[in-house]
Amino acid sequence: MNLVRQGYAYRIGISIVLLLLAAASLGPFIYLLVISFVTDMSQVFKNGIALKITPEMLSLDSYRLLLQDDGGKYFSWFMNSIMVTVLFTVLSISFCSMVGYGITMYEFKGKTTILVLVMSTMMIPVETLIIPLYNEINLFHLTNSYFGVVLPFAVAPFTIFFFLQYAQSLSKDFMEAARIDGCGEFRIFLTVMAPLMKPAFSAMIILQATTAWNDFLWPLIVMSNSEDFTLTVGIQTYLSPYGNNYNLLFAGGVVSVIPVIMLFFACQRLFMEGIMQGGIKG
Amino acid sequence: MTKRTAPYLFCAPFILTFAIFMVYPMIDMIYRSFYKLEGIRSYRFVGFDNYHRIATDPHIGNAIWTTLGFTAGIVAVNLVLPLLLALALNNKLTPFRNLFRSAFYIPALTSVVVAGIFFRLFLAGNADTPLNAAMRLFGKEPREWLFDTKMTGIVALVLTSTWRWLGLNILYFLSALQTISRELYDAAHVDGANTLQRFRHVTLPGIRPIILFVTTILTYGGLRMFGESYVLWNGNTPGDIGLTIVLYIYRTAFGQFDMGYASAMSVLFFLLLMVLNFFYIQSMGIGSRREER
Amino acid sequence: MKRLRAILALSVLTTAMLAGCSSSGSDDTGSGNSSGGKQTSEAKQQSANGGKTPLTFWTYVEQHSEFFQDAAKTWNEKHPDEQIEIKTETYPIEEMHSKLLITLQSGDGAPDIVDVNVARFSDFMQGKEKVFVPLNEVIEPEKGSFLEPVLDIYKYDGNYYGIEYHVGSPMMFYNTEILDQAGVKVEDIVTWDDLHEAGKKVLQATGKPIITFEVKDSWSYYIMAGERGGDYFDEKGNTIIDSEENAKTLAFMLEMLKDGTAVTTPGGGFHTEEYYGFMSKNGAASMLECMWYMGRFTDYMPELSGKIRMAPPPVWDANSVYPVFGGTATSVTTLSKHQDLAVRFLAEAKISAEGAGKIWNVLGFDPLRWDIWGTDVMKQDNKFTQYFGKDIFDIVIGMKDKFHTSNITASPKFSLANSLVAGDILFKVLSEKSETPEEALKSAADQIEKAK
Missing domain, CATH: 3.40.190.10 (Periplasmic binding protein-like II)
Structure with a gap:
């Protein structure tokens, strides 16, 4: 009985705390959503930021504008973003899981060197390498192409590091067992070990997709024609020193979040299935 | 593929990318740090001039201060808060766990451009912004949060980054918490361990790798902070408030086309990070598998 | 295990499908290339033109x-x-x-x-x-x-x-409603000292500042200093950012800030949402910018329509010029x-x-x-003449002979100098008050010299 009461107290207490934090988390987002419907943005920014939004101020005008702007340029941005994101995510999680797994699960000459290199690349601020990188991409004739956007950063050290860390909780016993069954090393990875890292995969899919979707600086440098822009780059063009197009900025921003939210909810289910049904049974 | 060659093949994608997209640009960067861009394509050799200039540049100290302050802040806040929230969200007793988890993650999906604009306005100096209105309730003067002191600048950066990345860090911890076998908890429970003891002896060891991971990415993410700073201050950081090292390098390179100097700063920054990196790897023994079973 | 393979297969499939979609989409414009946008857009250009x-x-x-x-x-x-x-x-x-x-x-x-x-x-x-x-x-x-x-x-x-x-003719924008309340006439403000005196009347009558000074944008300061020959570089590109004219200009701004006839600009500059809000609520009686700032009034401060009067900016003395850049x-x-x-x-x-x-x-x-x-x-009738009246260009014609070229393109270090003014000097001198005009200008000059 006592335990049950404790349970209730916990539930109420934790709900309040979580509700408050969730409000802080979602507040700005909901606010952005609401003001994306405001017709006259100057009303919103009168005093830095307006909290009073009345129904009369709202309309679908911004969204209508967004669809019509420059012959529906927004759609091609949308398509480009999807392409870049899918390409980046698939390449990134395939390669990074391999590398992270390889480093952790094997003892080999040069292991420490590679590890140090991974760690070092992780902290190189790419912003400082943009000019030589661009020259390289240009040399490979990859400017204005999706691969130019994706390739230099697909094998991301962060992601390698994540898989590497994750693989540390895997047991080598499974590998040995599979070897005895006559499995090749790559097959072991693909069919035995990778499934054990499923939660890591789902987390990384979300993360890499978000990164690719929201990346700004590099796609802008690689893509020269505005119809080749990704969403994040395109949206940024609504800001200018001679006046910002807030209507398109916020409406475009809201629409641009929808696919990532959908992906998040899709992957989340996978995430919840979790590792319990996987391979680790203590 | 044999057991001996396998690790090299597994690592091949990284080695290739590293050689092509890191080593070459790095060499280019080091080379350029001894030159000065004059005009569009002509570089003039200046020896160590660019490096000497760093020593007397008054902005460098401020940039380092802001960067370190931000890193300390983001590590502290984003290690503790997400861990606690992940524990709560992993607890079967907590209601609406999925809903909350989504709620915390959604900010990470917005682009830094849009988020930055919101926070720029949220932290603006007008008396009627939500934050200043709250200050007034407590009888305090309204402040220009983004242009007050270097400290408020750092707080603004931590706030904006935490808002965006809290959910992600919760996810990291959650994915680790889920790998801890239920049976371990049950065993601890049978042994009579209380909640705190179970946290110390079962949970903490179980999520050790992820704590390391999160600390590491937060540290590196903090040290190379660029996006939020770039957007919040809109390319202009009066009194060096909000000026981070990478932002300063970026602005020197692209705001003033002072490529040589920017390269020299990058090289030094990189060396500094290498030292830190060495220390990290040494002290934490990352990569060596824990002996188990 | 099967599930994971299914997911991998699915994602590869999705990629392929999307790639397929995009290539079939671009077939219309004569290209079947699915690997990237380059060929696609080139082809588009050729067939379309x-x-x-x-x-x-x-x-x-x-x-x-x-x-x-x-x-x-x-x-x-x-x-x-x-x-x-x-x-x-x-x-x-x-x-x-x-x-x-x-x-x-x-x-x-x-x-x-x-x-x-x-x-x-x-x-x-x-x-x-x-x-x-x-x-x-x-x-x-x-x-x-x-x-x-x-x-x-x-x-x-x-x-x-x-x-x-x-x-980009320098232009003063006066809020006549505030000036009327204080009994100040635009015609009476000829010099900056006149403006300062008028500011005292405005402050007394309305409690409002007559002008605001930018602390994170440089152009209004550049105009003020430029009127008396101040600049960041001379014609040959030598650094003169620490000139006496510049220091005197900052000192004058400090004086006005001290007695409250001026305040620092909300948001730090004239192109911020905070400032638009402040001005549209009759926050200050005037502002100094280039003529194209009219667009900001019409777009962001519609409620001031008809209340704003444009005039040549105050000058320092008879030798003053109007810098154009x-x-x-x-x-x-x-x-x-x-x-x-x-x-x-x-x-x-x-x-x-x-x-x-x-x-x-x-x-x-x-x-x-x-x-x-x-x-x-x-x-002609357009949104500017509706807002400011028909005789806008009569004002500019009157200023024409005093226009003077700024040395804004004389040195490749201008962007550095400008960022030091906008990011350092004005903020430290006018807002933080942590450095005197001379100190801040000298430090900037040193940094520019080292960067050369």
Whole structure:
């Protein structure tokens, strides 16, 4: 009985705390959503930021504008973003899981060197390498192409590091067992070990997709024609020193979040299935 | 593929990318740090001039201060808060766990451009912004949060980054918490361990790798902070408030086309990070598998 | 395990499908390439232009892109045998200049025609190789009717490498409602000291400052200092940022801040949401900017319509000048494959009398072509004349002889100097008050010297 009461107290207490934090988390987002419907943005920014939004101020005008702007340029941005994101995510999680797994699960000459290199690349601020990188991409004739956007950063050290860390909780016993069954090393990875890292995969899919979707600086440098822009780059063009197009900025921003939210909810289910049904049974 | 060659093949994608997209640009960067861009394509050799200039540049100290302050802040806040929230969200007793988890993650999906604009306005100096209105309730003067002191600048950066990345860090911890076998908890429970003891002896060891991971990415993410700073201050950081090292390098390179100097700063920054990196790897023994079973 | 493989397979499939989609989509325009956008967009250009010469134009101002689209339409009507197809790209300001530099460096991908911000122009003019085409042949025949001080901004060794959109005439915008309450007349404010005195009356009568000073943007300070000959560099590019004129200007601003006749600008600059809100609620009685700031009033402060009166800015003494420094040059790059055509098109768009009229009526800028200032073209009904009245250009005509070219393009370190003023000097001297004018200016001069 006592335990049950404790349970209730916990539930109420934790709900309040979580509700408050969730409000802080979602507040700005909901606010952005609401003001994306405001017709006259100057009303919103009168005093830095307006909290009073009345129904009369709202309309679908911004969204209508967004669809019509420059012959529906927004759609091609949308398509480009999807392409870049899918390409980046698939390449990134395939390669990074391999590398992270390889480093952790094997003892080999040069292991420490590679590890140090991974760690070092992780902290190189790419912003400082943009000019030589661009020259390289240009040399490979990859400017204005999706691969130019994706390739230099697909094998991301962060992601390698994540898989590497994750693989540390895997047991080598499974590998040995599979070897005895006559499995090749790559097959072991693909069919035995990778499934054990499923939660890591789902987390990384979300993360890499978000990164690719929201990346700004590099796609802008690689893509020269505005119809080749990704969403994040395109949206940024609504800001200018001679006046910002807030209507398109916020409406475009809201629409641009929808696919990532959908992906998040899709992957989340996978995430919840979790590792319990996987391979680790203590 | 044999057991001996396998690790090299597994690592091949990284080695290739590293050689092509890191080593070459790095060499280019080091080379350029001894030159000065004059005009569009002509570089003039200046020896160590660019490096000497760093020593007397008054902005460098401020940039380092802001960067370190931000890193300390983001590590502290984003290690503790997400861990606690992940524990709560992993607890079967907590209601609406999925809903909350989504709620915390959604900010990470917005682009830094849009988020930055919101926070720029949220932290603006007008008396009627939500934050200043709250200050007034407590009888305090309204402040220009983004242009007050270097400290408020750092707080603004931590706030904006935490808002965006809290959910992600919760996810990291959650994915680790889920790998801890239920049976371990049950065993601890049978042994009579209380909640705190179970946290110390079962949970903490179980999520050790992820704590390391999160600390590491937060540290590196903090040290190379660029996006939020770039957007919040809109390319202009009066009194060096909000000026981070990478932002300063970026602005020197692209705001003033002072490529040589920017390269020299990058090289030094990189060396500094290498030292830190060495220390990290040494002290934490990352990569060596824990002996188990 | 099966599930994971299924997911991997699915994602690969999705990629393939999407790739398929995009390639079938671009088949319409004559390309089946699925691996990237490059071929696709090139193909698009070729099939779409049907004999027209393609010209690319980069800008960081959406309205400029519309302006050039419109100009291309006019051009095609007049030159049926020499059709052009203009492709405009609008980028964020800083990124556009980075991209321009990178493409000019690599020799590939640069536009034919490009907008360059005046503060960044000299960055592109260093070294022996010229990246922009001289525009002398189209500028010189029309020079007589153009405002030379503004043309000269982009003149290096006798060659014009860019053509400006607007004069950017310095302008004072007074809120007559506040001035009336204090019994102050605009005509009585001739010098800055007059303004200071008037400010005391305004403060007493309304409790409001007469002016606000920017602390994170430099242009209003640049105008004030420029009036008495202050600048960041001399004509030869020597650093004079720590000149006496500059220090005196800062000292004057400090004095006004001290007695409350001036305050620092909410949001730190004139192009912030905070400032628009502040001004539209009658926050201060005046502001100093360039003429094109009219657009900000019409777009962001509609409630002040009819209350704002434009006037020549106060001066220091009889020797004062009005510094002019334009804002955005348009240039033709030497990498362009159609240089001659691009130059002639640019001339018709921005130099012809018709083009100049559009610069005013479409963009709301004061065109360099002063021979049309007195004509009815400038009195046409548009949102600016509705807001500020019909006689806007009479004010500018009165100032014309005192215009003086700023040395804004004299040194490639201008962008550094400008960022030091906007990011360091004004903030530390006027807002933080942590450094005296002399200290802050000296420190900036040192930094610029070291960067040279």
